[in-house]
Amino acid sequence: MTTGFHTATAGMLWSQKALDVTANNISNLSTSGYKADKASFADLLYTEVKQPGSNPALKVGHGSKINKTDTVFSAASLTQTNKPQDYALPDTRNFFAVRTPQGRIIYTRGGSFQLSRHADGLNYLVDSAGNEVLDPNGNSIVVTNIQEKQNLGVFTFANLDGLKKTSGGFEATALSGEAIRVPGAEVRQGVLEASSADMTTEISNMIIQERAYQLNAKMVVMTDEVMQAVNNLR
Numbered sequence: 001m002t003t004g005f006h007t008a009t010a011g012m013l014w015s016q017k018a019l020d021v022t023a024n025n026i027s028n029l030s031t032s033g034y035k036a037d038k039a040s041f042a043d044l045l046y047t048e049v050k051q052p053g054s055n056p057a058l059k060v061g062h063g064s065k066i067n068k069t070d071t072v073f074s075a076a077s078l079t080q081t082n083k084p085q086d087y088a089l090p091d092t093r094n095f096f097a098v099r100t101p102q103g104r105i106i107y108t109r110g111g112s113f114q115l116s117r118h119a120d121g122l123n124y125l126v127d128s129a130g131n132e133v134l135d136p137n138g139n140s141i142v143v144t145n146i147q148e149k150q151n152l153g154v155f156t157f158a159n160l161d162g163l164k165k166t167s168g169g170f171e172a173t174a175l176s177g178e179a180i181r182v183p184g185a186e187v188r189q190g191v192l193e194a195s196s197a198d199m200t201t202e203i204s205n206m207i208i209q210e211r212a213y214q215l216n217a218k219m220v221v222m223t224d225e226v227m228q229a230v231n232n233l234r
Contacts, residue, residue, distance in 0.1 A: 008223065011216030014041070014066050018209045021069055025197040026206075033088075033109030034195040035071050036202075037165070042067035071170075073160055076196040078188070084147050085125065087111035088191040093156045094182055095170070098131035099140070106131065107155060107179065108169030112192055115143055125150055129168055136181055154185035 018039045028034040041064045073092050087096070088111050095107035113133055116126040125133040125141040132140040136153040143150060157163060162175025172179055 008216045008219035011064065012213055012220070014064060015209050015213035015216060017066050019206065019213070022202050022205045022209060026199070026202050029195050029197050029199060029202075031110065031195050032112045033076075033193045034197060035073055035109065036195070036197040037069050038072050039066050039069050070161065071163070071165055072196060074196050076194045078191050078193055080190060081192050082190045084149075084189060085113045085115065086190055086192045087113065087150075087152060088188045088193045089154065090186050090188065091156075091182075093160065094154050094185050095156065095179075097134040097138070097153050097155055097179065098127050098169070099134055100129075100131050104171070105134075105138075105179075106166065106169040106171060107157075107163070109193055110169070115146065127168070131168070136183070149187075149189045152187055154182045154187060155179040156182050 018041075021037050021039045025036045028036075075092050078088050078090070089096070089109065095109060096111060098106050098108060100106060108127065110127065113125050113127055115123045116130060117123050123143045123146075125143050127133060133150075134153045135141050135151050138153065141150050141152070157172065157179060158177040159175055162173050162177070163170040164173050164176075170176075
């Protein structure tokens, strides 16, 4: 009977984690350039109830787990804003680059930029978190004409699935490879890319995950009731 507890508990745990992924997507429905995540499940180990080679074979499963969480780099709609510091990348494989105050380079699809006057009296192009936007050579962009289209750096990677998702975008890893500069990439000014998270899809996923959680919770209660009944027979 303890197997039933473990199986149902595993189902509750991983259903909760899937709900966390969905909740994060929903919270970023209005985040410019956000790419939704998708959780996929896999079976946990099986136990042979009969001896190997027995016919028919009989196995007992131990529930499921989240096998991986993938970022879906699908196209999202582009919205005309006519703001000179808004930019969008039509090619879904491309990214802007920003540098944090700590020196980390983050690659982002979100092009909602703004101006920030630094101590040197110059206006720098930054993102909503204050990170400096970089040009193709990895230098900060100083804006002298706010209406002029800036020379933004555009980068891509050999393996997008190897990128590490972080606050504000993605970071390069050994699996993604180094950032590759994309000369002549199309960059649209006065346009923003919407979030790829879709409310209808996320609500549907949330209902499925909640039902899975509820089912496993009922299994825990049923297993406990059966064990109590067995113990009372002694």
